[in-house]
Amino acid sequence: MTTATAPRAAARVVDAVKVYGGGDTAVRALDAVDVSFPAGRFTAIMGPSGSGKSTLMHCAAGLDTLTSGAAYIGDTELGALDDRRLTLLRRDRVGFVFQAFNLVPTLTVAENITLPLDLAGRHGDREWIDALIDVVGLRDRLHHRPSELSGGQQQRVAVARAFAGRPDVVFADEPTGNLDSRSGAEVLGLLGSAVREMDRTVVMVTHDPVAAGHADEVLFLADGRLVDRMEAPTADRVLDRLKAFEVRT
Template sequence: MTTTTLRTATAARVVDAVKVYGVGDTEVRALDGVSVDFPAGRFTAIMGPSGSGKSTLMHCAAGLDTLTSGSALIGDTDLSTLDDRRLTLLRRERVGFVFQAFNLLPTLTVAENITLPLDLAGTAPDRARLDTLIDTVGLRDRLHHRPAQLSGGQQQRVAVARAFAGTPDVVFADEPTGNLDSRSGEEVLRLLGDTVRRTGRTVVMVTHDPVAAAHADEVVFLADGRLVDRMPSPTAERVLDRMKAFDGRGGGRS
């Protein structure tokens, strides 16, 4: 079996996803029967109170963690059917990642950090497409700089470019603006949205910030490890109101 891309209307999904940590008295059900799809070509945000399971959902959907039961799929590929080698290949070829902490290699230039997934895969970049990506993230004049010479916002733009460099089916972003000031965060969020619209790629973002979530096409809400709501065309005000409802009922594990 190979990790050949299978184009479907759903870029990623989980079905009856259960994730249990610990045993006995220390058991925690981080995910409790979640089924959710992430449509191709769309920007989806995952929100919920602290401890609701949103990061666990993202990690399991992306193949960074395994489910206790249920299924996680990228396109039509069930991740549980892959051995470690094939799972590594799938993550390299079909999935991109943007993390809160940037995770750039300090000894590499901006250009080298962006093309790192392609270099690891032994794949020659499409120069025209790479040039367009570099211009989209606004880093043309920083290609020969190293991460330490960049602002936090610029480093995260490098991370976004790296995530999209290998033409992944889906990019998972875990609190991508968590280490940024509001202005830099706004630039990164606009960049994620613009890239989805320009390239038809898919982004799934975990965030606690209603303003960040408002950049998405849809928000899915978790509470106590369960999917409890979906909100198309979100605004910051509507998302904030929804989150206040969780606070009002004490939803979510701390």
């Protein structure tokens, strides 16, 4: 008889609590949340406005600190690190894609992709970066600057930059929020390809059921708590689940 082992967690939070403010005005953004983000998977986080989904991502990624509980990247507890070590961990083991592309306008596409590595004084794996450029379809744009690219192309640069250092996990916060539907679908396809073809891990916060339909699993938050999860989501199933939340509230 074989015993199934749980997949390795690229990131996780344990009994995570986040409180903003104090006294009568305190807001409990996360309320005893336990979540594991498996390595090699594409996980989406959804929920109504104010549900805690962005707070969860920021705390799991080390961009914000928990009031209590613990957050881990791999086996490293973020709360045990001083500011310098936390900064190095985010630089070396975590990638980020945001709604705003955050490209440096004076740098070329190639220079923007390798910027985090250059700032760290690392050459990176040139073979990996070369393959990544082909995955995101930017081979013919490497010498262009951001102003010469469409919004979708700029976000593709941001995706390539996030994966360039081969981080343990990439966190994406509304990565298609500034894109039209076609460009958004291309970026979501790239994130999915990175997971399935390059064995990467992606955690994405989104309000869009279509975007969530690209993930392997969707986690639903409400009032700072994990209230449901959905394997193999589709846009229609996610939308129905969100409508159920609205009826309940």
